[in-house]
Amino acid sequence: MNRLCALLFPVFILSLISSVHLAAQQTDDLVRFRLAQSFEQSGDWEKAAEIYQSLLRGEPQNYVYFDRLRTAYLQLKEYGKAIGIVKERLQWSPKDPALLASLGGLTYRSGNEARADSIWGLVVKEQSRNVQLYRLLAAEMMNLRLYERCIRLYNNARAEVRDPNIFTEELASLYVALQQYSSAVREFVRVIRLNPAAAANIRYRIQLFSQKPEALKEAIDVVKAEVAQQQQAPDVQILFLLGWLYIEAREYEQAYAVYQRIDDAAGAQGRELYNFGTQMFQRGEYLLSIRALEGLLKKAPASIFAKQAEFMRARAAEELARNAASAENMPQTDTSFTAQSAVRMYGEIIRADSLSPLAAQSWYRIGLLKRDLLFDLHGSAVALRNAERLPSAGTTRFDAGLARAEALLLNNDLSGARGEYERLSAKTPADVQRTAKFRLAELDYFDGKFDDALAKLAPFEDTLNLTLSNDALRFQAFISENKRNAGILTAFARIELLQRQRKLTEADASMNAELPAFAASGLYDDALMLAGEIASALKRPQEAIAYYRMVTDTIPHSIHKDKAQLKIADAYRALAEDSVKAFAAYEELLVKYPDSIYAEEARRRMRELRGERVQ
């Protein structure tokens, strides 16, 4: 027993010493590791590397030591040393893809691109269909900002894996980053084909670069070619993409052709034509809007969108008629769509269903057209009354009421207009009430009841934040200044009413008759301005200019001098088409009234006359 103890004791002592030594060694390594980390954090990579180096020598298989030392070498740009430790590690696992990828990266950094390529080739050599390996390599290449090499890698992967649809997202992002928009869009198309639900997201991603004209063109070319390849059974989402791209590029005709195909391919029964027609209406492309909507009505007359399409078509026709009638014609006009044709279209809608909300809307639109463009004031009032009376009219009834009152006023039925405005000035929405009250004040003014008008305008002083308040206050000031000479002001108001009613010849005659009386009053300059406006409306620019000149030259303290000067210039420019005199007249405004609120406008118009592009 003693002998056995004598034998075991030294063994015990030896193992005790050894384990104590091991524990001490481990503690020492841990301390040194922490020290290296703190050097790392303070940016002293040289000292950190020294410690990691010695730690790795003591424990060559420790991955953490290896990884930190590799990082330290990288920071110190000691690529040769980093390559050395990676190679040592590869001896234990020669095919480790992560190590090979890293070795390739380090080799690339050391300047040996060809060698790096061959090392990276080894990563996928034996498992060329392993998608994850390509991702690993791509990550390394991305770190090195080798985007084009990365694209080549992904494309090779597709060939190796024999799957043309892998890495679509990755490739699309890379192509966008490299501004290779055609290739990017090809990938996006692939994404949509694989996952049609991603279409909206793809559209958003294309939108990030489609504001560049060249990028948009490339996108269109790619999607167009894609669609051309699928003549027989086109993918609807791809067609949508093409249609949207055409709209972005304002190539509306092409977009329309695509939407026709979409409607067929999706079996939409005209829904997509309706959507397109609506979009075109919103963009002011009224002719194309009408074509699309008529396409729907022809193709699917029983479609649930048909009625709405008929109304929208009439609205587009109305806008074309208004454009044609406006003094400054819009670029897109078509004489085949007159006010009458728009009225006819609205009439058909009413005949089809006289009680529907669309019928109420149609009566309202007919009323406006007859009032504004056809000057059929009685017909206008009747139509607007019909709109008001329909239970389906909703809030349109208030708009129709205000419009009807204006039609009555224009038709010189002032008491009828007053009745309508009084009705609207109570128990209606606040903005309708305010408008009605302002109009009632106008009627009082036209009737010569100036104190009544002022009383109605007074509440507007408390609501200065409203747009209408400016007009109300200006009107209030004008009446207050001139009401002491009630006879003169009444005559002036009467001429203003005639002008408003477009009875220009009568207004002109009255003005000629009253002008001497006005000359002796405080509103002579207002009268001359009004006379100028009437003469302008009667296309007598020289006469208008003469009236305005009287304001600028003969009334020393008129507040209208600068405005009159602007009107002179405008009359030369627009009516007399005399740009030389117009330029001089604008300049005269700047010389004589440099602080005028019209100075900016005069400057802008002078620049236009000089041929400058003015925003």
Added chain:
Amino acid sequence: MKRLFAILVAALTFSVSEGQNKILIPMDLEQTDHLKAYGIAYWILTHNAEVDWLLNWRGGSFMTDAAEPVARECRIRGVAFEAIGPSRAAEIYSEVQRDDNNMDVVRLEKAPKVAIYAPPSALPWDDAVRMAFEYAEIPYTRIWNEEVLSGKLNEYDWLHLHHEDFTGQYGKFYSNFRNAPWYIEQQTTYEREAKRLGYKKVSEMLKAVARSIRDFVGNGGFLFAMCSATDAFDIALAAEHADICDAMYDGDPPDAKAQSKLDFSKTLAFENFTLDMNPLRYEYSDIDIPPSDPPPIRDPETDYFTLFGFSAKFDPVPTMLTQNHVAIVKGFMGQTTAFRKKLVKPSVVILGEREGTEEVKYLHGNFGRGFFTWYGGHDPEDYQHAVGDPPTDLSLHKNSPGYRLILNNLLFPAAKKKERKT
């Protein structure tokens, strides 16, 4: 053509009153549009006429020979002017040139040819100088790396840099914008450009650009930089032999000893600065004060800087650069808001500072045969401009003192060289 001729004929209708032989463009509070007034001065120079800059007289007014086209152009652009007779003109000149007045006359003779360094994708409203020029109707040419590196700078007299990052760290927007499409596109565009021009790294290309620009100044050019183009430019010059870009910028880590490798003898305005190479911090160095990261919190209502006064007769250059109708100017921030005074080289003249602080806002110096001016902050009328903010509408800031300082720099190279009095 006929129409244009007719308009010119019509234009003769309003001539400057007889007997008035000078047009005075006041630059004090009487001026309706200070910024366009500079445009008028430039326009006159482009029409081979001369302009006298009356330093320190009514805010640095301009005087030129009376001519109807000048008067008309003033009217169209909304610039206030006065037509004055010979005796009044003589009186003004005499007052300005009197020895006991800190005023002087500088004759402007030639419109400088202006270039602005900016990438093709840069939008005019992201650069206060481009906005000022567009508003004041001053023509300029946009140039970029290829033009600079191929020596085309010699074709210009005046160059502006705004917030281009010559260090190759892409404005240090990495932390907040690394995934933003514009950031990615910017980085790839620069990388492609560097490759195309034969540089392995963007930072190498940009350092070469910075050196070319420094040579341009050395050869007599005028350089005006704002915002982060100021410190980034000097940092790029100092770091000629050090890699200060982290891996996300150029694919490899920065030089561990970059700071000690900086060569301050190569810089124009700053020295002894310490780099901030943390890629996650939106700051290049300790030059910028207050630092941009974290964003400083300041009350715009109390943020002003003061322009120094100089002797017009003895120091005409700094006097020209500080002409204004106010002496105290509203502050504004930028990626580089102001410069730490202790890091400004002693040879550099401080034109404006935030009084009682270490913050230099506006400085000027000579290098070789040329001049440079640095102006901290991004946009004088947008206190704290951020990426994606809407552009400033200068028609709402026609009398901006901050913008005037920019435009002073444009006219300064037009001045006739005078014998120095000291």
